[in-house]
Amino acid sequence: MNPITLIARKEGGELLMSGRGLAWLLALSIIMSVLSLLLVSNTELSLLDNAQVVYMVMGTVTTLGALLAVVLGSDAVAGERERGSLMPLLLAPVTPSQIVFGKMGGQIAGWVVMYLLSLPYVWAVGSSGQNLTQAVTYLALFGTPVVLGFGFLGIALSARLRSVRSALLTSLITLMLLASPLLLGPSLRQSTIGQLFDAVNPFSAAVNTFDSVVIDSQPISMQLTRLSIALVWLVLTAVFAIRSMRKMEI
C-alpha cells in the first residue's frame, strides 16, 4: 500500500476514533445547532431572508473547517516531534511529500465528516428549497480548497517552528487575518485596500462566491476567477508545506 494512504488512514483513524475528534464533532454540532436555531428564528421574524441565512451557515462551516484544519495542521509535525514519534517516520522509507500528503489525508477525513455533518443544518435553514443545491455544491467546491489550504499552512508552520504552540498561534493569526473581511463593514470592504485584499484572499473568494451564488443567484461561469484564487491558495500552501518539511530542522 502507498505510504500516503497508510499515513492518511492512521491520521484519519486517530482523529475520528479519538476523544479529541469526537469532542470536536460534538462542539461543531452544538455551535451549528445554536446558530441554526437563531437563524431560523430570524427568518420566521422576517429579519433575514432564506438566502442570507444559508449564506451565513456556509460561511460558518468554512470558518470552522479552517479552524479545525489549522489546529490539526499545527499538531501534525511539531506535535509528533514533541511526542518523539516523528523521528521514526522520517527514518522510514517515506519521502517528506508523502508524509505531508498522508497527514492531509487525516484532515480531508475531518473535513468530509464536518461537511456531511453540516448538511442537515444547511437543509434545516434553507428548507424553502431554492438555494439548497447551490449551497451544498459551492460549499464543497470552494470550501474544500480553502479549508485544506489552511491545513497545509498549519503543517508548513508546524515543520518550521519548533513547538505546537508557536505553530498554532501563527496559523490562527493568519486565519484571523484572512477571515477578517467577514468582520469588516461594507464601506471598508469597498475601499481600495479592502478590494485589493478581497482580490487575493482565498477566504474572501469563497465567502464572496457564496454571496454571489446563493443570494444573487449568479452562475458558476462568473466565479471562475474566485475559484482560481482558491485553487492557487491550495497549491501554494501545499508547495510551502512540502518545502518546509524538506528543510525541517531535526
Place this chain on the structure above:
Amino acid sequence: MLIEIRNLKLNLGTHAVLRDVNLTLQKGQIYGLLGPNGAGKSTTISVITGLRAPTAGSVRVLDLDPVADSLHLHSRIGVLAEQAGFYDWMSAGDYLMWFASLYQKNLDKTETAHLLSRVGLAGQSPAPIATYSRGMRQRLGLARALINQPELLILDEPTNGLDPRGRREIHDVLLDLSVNHGVGILLCTHLLDDVDRLCTRIGIIAQGRTLLEGSIADLLSAQRAAVRYRLRVDSTDETLRIPDDITLLARAGDWWHVEIASHIKPAGAWRKLLDAGIRIDEIHREGGGLEELYMSVTEAKEAA
C-alpha cells in the same frame, strides 16, 4: 564497510557542531560511540541516517550517500532514536504491523508476536502503548528497528530505563544479531558496561571531534598503565616466587591484590603465575579498562 566517515564536519548556522569525526564500522561488528553530553554523538547519527547533510568530509553508509539515497538507505537500516515515541493509542501489535507496511512488508499476527517475544514483550500485543513503562517502550523501539531485518542497526541509548534482566536480554538480542546474522551495530551510549560487554570497537568523541578510534583491545593495550586485579589463589605458600611483571600489592588469606605491568597481556600474566605453581580460582579486575581509558581521554580534552 557498513559505515565509513572521514573528516566529517557539520556547521549549524555559524556554530561548528562536528569538527572532525571519523568512524568505520564493518559487517558483524558492534561499535560503541562514546562521549560526554553534547559531544556530537546524536548529531553524528543524524548525519549517518541522512537527516542532516555534512558541511565537509565524506560519509558513506552501506556504500550509499545518506542524503542523496536516503529512501534506499532507510529501507536497509534500523534505528532506535534516543526519544522513542509511538502512537500511544495503538496496541504494540497494530503499531508494528502499521510500521512494517511503510516498508512494504505485510507482518501477520504470528510474525508480530515473534518480534515482540524476541525483545521480551511476549503477550503484550493487545495492550495500548500508552500503558507501557519506559523499559517496555525501549523494547518496542528495538522491535520497530528490527522490522525490516536491517543490515545496519543504529541504537541511541538502547538500554535506558531497562532493569538488569532487561538489559541482559537486549544484550543477548544484539549479540545474536551481530554474531549469527552479521548485522553491524552502532551503539551510542553512556553505559560503559554495555560497551564492555558488547562492543569490539569504539570511538570516543568530544566537542565534535573523534579523540580515539579503534578496537577496544588495541586501545587498552596502547593506553594502559599498570592494571590492578584481585585474585583468589589456591596457595598460601609465602615462599612462592611471583614473576617480575606482576607486583603483589597485598594479600588477605586466599585473596591477592596484584598489579600487572602494561607491556604484558593479562592472559600472559596468568600463565606465568600458573607456571610458577600458583593456581588461580577467581579473577576480578579492579581498575584500568574502558572506564579509565574513557576518563583519561575525555579529561585530557577538557583540560586542553
